[in-house]
Amino acid sequence: MDKKYDFRKTEQEMQALWEKEGIYRYRNGREKKVFSIDTPPPTVSGSLHIGHVFSYTQAEMIARFKRMQGYDVFYPFGFDDNGLPTERLVERDGGFHAADMPRSQFREKCMETIESYEADFRKMWQSLGFSVDWSLQYRTVSGLTAKISQRAFLDLVRQKKAYMKESPVLWCTQCRTSIAQAELEMKERETTFNYLEFQAGEEKLLVATTRPELLYGCVCVFVNPEDERYRRLAGKMAKVPLYGFEVPILTEEEASMEKGTGAVMCATYGDTADVGWCEKHGLAYREVIRPDGRIAEHVPVIGGMKVKQARAAIIEALEQAGALARREELTHLVAVHERCGTDVEIIPSNQWYIDVLSQKQRFLDAADEINWHPAYMKSRYRSWVENLKWDWCISRQRYFGVPFPVWYCKNCKKPVFAEADQLPVNPMEELPGKKCSCGCEEFLPETAVFDTWATSSVTPLINARYGESDDRSREILPMGMRHQAHEIIRTWAFYTIVRSLYHTGSIPWRDIMISGFVLAKPGEKISKSKNNAASSPMQLIETHSADCIRYWTAGARLGTDTFFSEEELKVSKRFLNKLYNAAKFAGMHLEDYRPDCGETVRLLPPDLWILERVKEASGEAAAFLEEYETGLARKKVDELFWEDFCDYYIEIVKERLYQPEKHGEAERRGAQHALYHSLLGILKLYAVYIPHMTEYIYQSCFRGFEGAVSIHQLLWQQEKADELLLEFGGHLKETIGRVRKEKTEKQMSMKEAIPELVITCPGKLRKLYKQSETDIRACTNAAAIIFRS
CATH class of the missing domain: 3.40.50.620 (HUPs)
Incomplete structure (x- = not known):
């Protein structure tokens, strides 16, 4: 291993290795x-x-x-x-x-x-x-x-799940295309509630609206049938201010008695409520807003203007005509196109749709067949499906997209679909290669493209x-x-x-x-x-x-x-530095170690404990990753590495590694064995997070013995850890921790000797403690150790 880790060089080298060896190539599920x-x-x-x-x-x-x-x-x-x-x-x-x-x-x-x-x-x-x-x-x-x-x-067309119809559609005047309900965002807008004076026979009827520019498109005034203020007017006609034509006054249960005056102007089309009411009551369409966002030229007073300009102009005209009773400042939510932020309009247009409204329950049931991570996200999906109001409009009046494989007969206007062997097809550049069922051989291509979704x-x-x-x-x-x-x-x-x-x-x-x-x-x-x-x-x-x-x-x-700021990366850097130094320390003590050398190896309880901790952490991290919780899994691996491996295990066996003449060669081999396998286990756990450094350490220290070309080809341990050894390790950590704490409180050096260390432990741990006595004495600098139950 290099003395200092050079990520700029090493990360590129590791990526080149993975590419060369095809480490991540899909094998078609053969093995x-x-x-x-x-x-x-x-x-x-x-x-x-x-x-x-x-x-x-x-x-x-x-x-x-x-x-x-x-x-x-x-x-x-x-x-x-x-x-x-x-x-x-x-x-x-x-x-x-x-x-x-x-x-x-x-x-x-x-x-x-x-x-x-x-x-x-x-x-x-x-x-x-x-x-x-x-x-x-x-x-x-x-x-x-x-x-x-x-x-x-074409499969959806055959299933009658895709269809074309001319109907009101959500429209972005900036992008000049139809859009789907899912592409809407709600934004707050400052506007005014304008109280307009309609004439109902001899009476004045106040109608409040935020969209006075749609006045020419007014097709009805709705009142709630329970609203006593207007019962006498139901069924009569109302004269539209400024324009003078008459519209019916009809009852509608959905008309709010609390909003505005309770008398609602229905115009084509101010919002989705207007669309629903027009369909329900069979009201005709009156054109006001064109696809380019301008008022249609035939509309008196404001024809040719953009919407906001038209709104200001018609308010001024209403004031001059004495038909504007009052205005109120208002902040309300307006639907805008998420792509450009433009207020969305609703205009009639010929579009292709996928039927979703008739199958809402099917889509809700499907949510229960899928495992949602986090689980609460399913409620967001369910809420969306339950509140759907439109079928999915999939055609866009744009240019760069997948074309619809459709032509229209010039004679009978019937859609003619491409054959399977023609796909992919661009109808603006190719012909269907067959006659229409009516016998016509001339066709008009569909010019819309599929919505990107x-x-x-x-x-x-x-x-x-x-x-x-x-x-x-x-x-x-x-x-x-x-x-x-x-x-x-x-x-x-x-x-x-x-x-x-x-x-x-x-x-x-x-x-x-x-x-x-x-x-x-x-x-x-x-x-x-x-x-x-x-x-x-x-x-x-x-x-x-x-x-x-x-x-x-x-x-x-x-x-x-x-939140993210580059300051937060200091934690990552500290960790990477610690891991590299720990690996260098291990590498230094493993230079003469061969996993398969056949030499006598004596594993002491601290060695057995750290190996079991790797098993335990592997299981804990795997359980979280099966739930897609990468952060909680990493926390488990961090605890293993920082606390158990670095703070305790390395410190416990350090003298055994440095002084085999004092502790015994077989005991040193035991520490090497545990150091090798525990570090490899930790590297495998971290490999999903930091693939480059773990691969570099593996290539430097382990590949020659493990055989696999890459650490990413190795498997995590999936064995159950020994509970007694885990309990021993936890107790041992607590014992050493208390010694360190007391030395710190007494301002003693960690290397300073103590005459006697009394360890109180359960009887079932006494044997493991006795076998670990030399490690504990070396770690704590205790002259004598006394065990008590």
């Missing part, structure tokens, strides 16, 4: 049971940050753990590089808009951009020492992924090469584990469960591991969009080492948010 991992393909929408390192590394530790439990680990990596997030990145980096150039040209620019980002992403994950089988890498923009996505879509929701199918000649569904499905962050339970977790149930009839994975966020400050997560990370992951790795960062990531409980 071992398979454990498959559904890894989140990071969205190519900006630079990675410490939050990604935090969650992905926790999951990578599970991959290493499972491998050292004897599994053939299927551990792929993907990149989610199509769809709106990537488009926005390319537009931002390039300073142009997709709509301003031909699709083919924009696609080329997208491909150029993602190649660069993905190369950086992969370099970072490799620099962290990820035990990924990179031959399994996939991209959601690739031809194979497009083929599988299109095949899965519509492709990433089938990552288990992509990994399984679903429907291909080398389909490995039987090998890896359901997958052993999915890991992800908690904010995408409503999207990635839910959508994947939906697709897996529809396509395979089964859950997508047995376990789901859900990580927390890394926070920049209270309540604010570190994110690409906020650009609030102080240092990039590569800067942190180059400055502090991959193992240093990795050790830190295991510090938090699963699912909990944590």
Whole structure:
């Protein structure tokens, strides 16, 4: 071992060794049971940050753990590089808009951009020492992924689970596309409650609204049938202020009597309540807001304006007409598009959907078939499913994504779907190669692309090469584990469960591991969009080492948010320094040791105890890792290493190692045996956390005897520890600890002799203590030892 550990050189050398030897290559389950991992393909929408390192590394530790439990680990990596997030990145980096150039040209620019980002992403994950089988890498923009996505879509069409309809849809006027309910965020907005004077016969009817710009789209005024204030008006007509047309006054049980005046303006469309009421009462659509976010030109007073400009203009016009009774300042929650923060509108549009509303109970039942880690995360999933109001809209009016394999007959407008052997197909560049059932041979291509979640929701199918000649569904499905962050339970977790149930009839994975966020400050997560990370992951790795960062990531409980600052890495550095020095000490005393030399070895009780402690800690850590608690498992390993191995065992046997002439050569060999095997056991436990340093120490001290090319090919101990030896070790630690404490209180040197040490111990431990007397005397510098029961 080098005198000083050089992580910059060593980490690269260890990574090269793993690559050369194919240590992490998936073996197709030929010799071992398979454990498959559904890894989140990071969205190519900006630079990675410490939050990604935090969650992905926790999951990578599970991959290493499972491998050292004897599994053939299927551990792929993907990149989610199509769809709106990537488009926005390319537009931002390039300073142009997709709509301003031909699709083919924009696609080329997208491909150029993602190649660069993905190369950086992969370099970072490799620099962290990820035990990924990179031959399994996939991209959601690739031809194979497009083929599988299109095949899965056609499967849903056949099942009548995917359908097209023209209806009100959530719409982002900034991104100019439909969006799904899961892409909404609620933001507080300052606005006004405007009390407008409608005319109901001879009476004035006050109606309060926050959306006066939708006044031209008013189709009804609703009142609650129990509201005595308005019973006489139910069934009559009301004249809309400023525009003068009349709308009916109808009763609706959902109309709130407490909000505003109790008389509610229903406009097409102000919110989801308007959508539901219009459908329930058969109310016609009146166009106000266009897909580009402007008011339709035919709308008097405000036609052609943007929404906020139109709101101010119509309020002014209402005031001038004497139709605005009063205004109240208000802070309320508004639905915005999570990708860009723009207020979401609802407009009619022809879109493709996947039916989820009719199967809500099925999706709720599936949650109970999956093991949620932490368990409380299941309630977030259930709450989302229970409150779904829309089917999943999967079509996007964008440019860079997987195309729908659909054309429309120019004559009868009927959709014509691609055949299986045509996939992947781009309908804007290819023809269906067949006639429509009506006999027409002219077609219009579908120009929308799949929502990015519509492709990433089938990552288990992509990994399984679903429907291909080398389909490995039987090998890896359901997958052993999915890991992800908690904010995408409503999207990635839910959508994947939906697709897996529809396509395979089964859950997508047995376990789901859900990580927390890394926070920049209270309540604010570190994110690409906020650009609030102080240092990039590569800067942190180059400055502090991959193992240093990795050790830190295991510090938090699963699912909990944590803060990060570089100050916190001091703990990691102190640990790495301690481990390296402990290994150097051991290496120095093992230079003449050969595990299989056949020499006489006498193991004393302290030697037997530390070996049993390694077994015990291995079992404790494994139990936590089976529950995906990397932090709690690490705590158990830390206790073994810092306290038992360093603070006590090494100090107990130090003289025996240095002075065999005093203690006996066989006794020294016993200490060497225990030192060798306990350190190797500790290294195996830490290998899931700090793979580089543990590998380096293994290569330097153990490979020649153990035979395995890498420490990551060894297995953890799975034996039950001897309870009597553990009890003895605990008692011995307490005894030595009290001696140290008394010396400290009396300001004595730890090396200072004491004339007599009286040890009170249970009778069952007396023999073990007597056999350890020389070690105890050497450790405490006691001239005489007296044992009492």
